[in-house]
Amino acid sequence: MTDRELERKLADAVSHTAPDDLEGVLSRCETRKGTVIPMKKVNYGSAARKMIAACLAVMLVGGGTLAAGYRQDRVVSSVVSLDVNPSIELQVNRKEKVLACRALNEDARTVLAEMAEGEDLEGAKLDVAVNAIVGALVRHGYLESVSSAILISVEDQDRERADRLRQELEEAVDQALQSQSAGAAVLAQTVDADEQLQQQAEECGISAGKAALVERVAAQNSGLAFEDLAALSVEELKALAAAGAPAVPIGKAAAETAAKAFAGVQETAGVQSEVYPELGKTPAHYVVKLNTLFGWFEYKVDAYTGKVLGGRADVPQTAGQSTAAPSAGTDIGGEVAKSTALSHAGVKESAVTDLKVERDVHNGAVEYEVEFTAGGVEYEYTVSGDGTILDAERKVKSSDKQTASAGTDIGGEKAKSAALSHAGVKESAVTDLKVERDIHDGAVEYEVEFTANGVEYEYTVSGDGTILEAEADHGGSKEKNKEKDHDDHDDPDDDHDDDD
Secondary structure, three states, rough: HHHHHHHHHHHHHHHHHHOOOOHHHHHHHHOOOOOOOHHHHHHHHHHHHHHHHHHHHHHHHHHHHHHHHHHHHHHOOOEEEEEEEOOOEEEEEEEEEEEEEEOOOOHHHHHHHHHHHHHHHOOOEEEHHHHHHHHHHHOOOOOOOOEEEEEEEEOOOOOOHHHHHHHHHHHHHHHHHHOOOOOOEEEEEEEEOOHHHHHHHHHOOOEEEEEEEEHHHHOOOOOOOHHHHHHHHHHHHHHHOOOOOOHHHHHHHHHHOOOOOOOOOOOOOEEEEEEEEEOOOOOOEEEEEEEEOOOOEEEEEEOEEEEEEOOOOHHHHHHOOOOOOOOOOHHHHHHHHHHHHHHOOOOHHHHHHEEEEEEEEEOOOEEEEEEEEOOOEEEEEEEOOOOOOOEEEEEEEHOOOOOOOOOHHHOOOOOOOHOOOOOOOOOOEEEEEEEEEEOOEEEEEEEEEEOOEEEEEEEEEEEOEEEEEEEEEEEEEEEEEOOOOHHHHHHOHHHHHHOO
């Protein structure tokens, strides 16, 4: 029985016990006005008096206990927040029932609209309410990609209860995401929010839990403003923290705007978009996929400058053009393509070995594959015919690794954790896990292979924990991710790849 139902039943009981009959009482008093009613004195014995007193005492104690219990059920014992970009807060009593559900920003209000802005969750058990919110977040597209993340935060003065709730909710959300084939990472924490942190959270329209995450990211770089970081999603904050927080990225909305402007579809209605942060790549960028009337087109937007690094410009004008070989005006030539790649890598040609430049025509557009080695690093570039960097990879050559000593071998468990963390996968979701240690050119390496959420992963982790190579097989062809494109976010409709 919910608190509202209990209040209604109590009101009905009082109404039946003492009915509202004021008019009837007054009319009866009028008809008997002036009448003397004899009052007969009743002499109760001592035993009867004691029994009446005992009954009254029981009624008073029982009523007091019931009232106290009712008041305790209305006291907030824990505050649970769920953050993606929507920030949602649940106030919970000691019996883990939801007393109130609050949307802390506009995105959250949109998500909770289907639940009467959260009122439908009042009185529900905490795990039921959390599952309902996670389902709504998935339906609104916030937790679809493998790079996305949801943050669960628990505030409670009872530390033991807070830790238990955090663990239970983390497992429940992870299971809910798996059941809906959502690949998002689950982050969980307990929070002791002081007055200053709570005030910052309220000013920025986020939960105290997300504010605590923002505070940790800001601690990596004192030059970053709290309010700028607060505007980022949990997914972006997670990636930014892993990259060392060099600066505040432009954000998903700005990246989408830049891609639409470059594609010439910013004023076109019905354009759908998907945006993924790749803040740990070189250069740090956002992958923006646009679904237009002409098909899917993918763009790379610099995460800090907003410059479009790759993708087709002016889609409405160019998408319908012939796929015949392009004119000389759109072909910068191999020498310029080489210079463009070297300049982007910050490498002088005199330091280069094993240089190779190949020209290709892809969907009617000239592209150059530029590969070279410098300073023990292997570089692979794809440069468009107009000089745009379409793709950039860099990998440390195995032969240049130092001979491993005991201090550079993190061990199989830590290598496994490094791979799972990079993939954004919890160990509880993993099957077919295999970890193998190897010595390659004198350096320790670990091959970590596992399956999670229908995706097969293969990682090579160095003895110091560096991710040397990552592959993800989504049921089709296996895609390598050696600091490369955002391959694990390909659209289910593979036809759009030919338009990129």
